[in-house]
Amino acid sequence: MKEKAIRAGYLGPEGTFSEEAAQVFFSYQEQEVSLSPFSSIPLLYDALGKREVDLAMLPVENSIEGTVNQTLDELIEHPSLLISGEIILSIHHCLLVRPDQEWAKLERVYSHPQALAQCRTFLEKNLAETALFPTLSTAEGAQIVAKSTEPYGAIASRFAALRQGLEVAVPDIQSKQNNKTRFLVIGRQLTEPTGADKTSIVFALPQDRPGGLYSILKEFAERQINLTRIESRPTKQELGHYLFFIDCLGHQRDPMVAEALHAIGKNTILTRILGSYKIGMVKE
């Protein structure tokens, strides 16, 4: 009997960078994958929570703008979910207009807040008087412009321009040419070790103990385990109380990583292993 297709969700509508990340990542899966768009990150998490999808492709960090806070914050709100993969995508933003439109005279530019921020230098230099309108995704911005008759533009991909019948007025407007976003694949299952893995954890420290963070970092350093990321997010309960996110090389089943994870549990007030997964490819 044919295996059922994996149901994967991404931040839509069609034409987002998240769709591209999903297309590339899932093309390497042996099992068939059916992709569906969701109009916001919380809606995608809801669908995961209700098991309407098995996996979700979510942006988590960008080389210019840093963390996509919503992805990390929602992950904390859903304790049964696990990270099962990652992929890094080169992000080329374009200023899109309708074919009859002059871009220097735009009254509004629509895009996802991450994209608006990644293109801040271009916008400040060339469209300082233009009002910036945040949308739920870059592709939604392109859709709004395609449907309008006003002097509006969008920041989105070349692919979104094709989808919406828009023109690329200015290509590559991101503030740094080497612009990359890392996406996580979030699901429910722990992935098997591949020999080239990463592990993500989140923890909270007691407030009153000096050297709390040092006591955690030491466990990795003493075992020569390389950290690839450290990030803090407010607990939202009390000012100055933080959750720390760490990514390290290795799988949680590797003896050294397992030992370090066990040891840090003694110095935290909460530790959650968010998943171990294969180090992701970079798609240029």
Ligand SMILES: O=C(O)C(=O)C[C@]1(C(=O)O)C=C[C@@H](O)C=C1
């Ligand atoms: O709006 C999109 O196209 C997305 O896929 C979202 C998103 C993000 O949230 O970071 C993804 C990649 C880029 O960094 C800009 C926007």
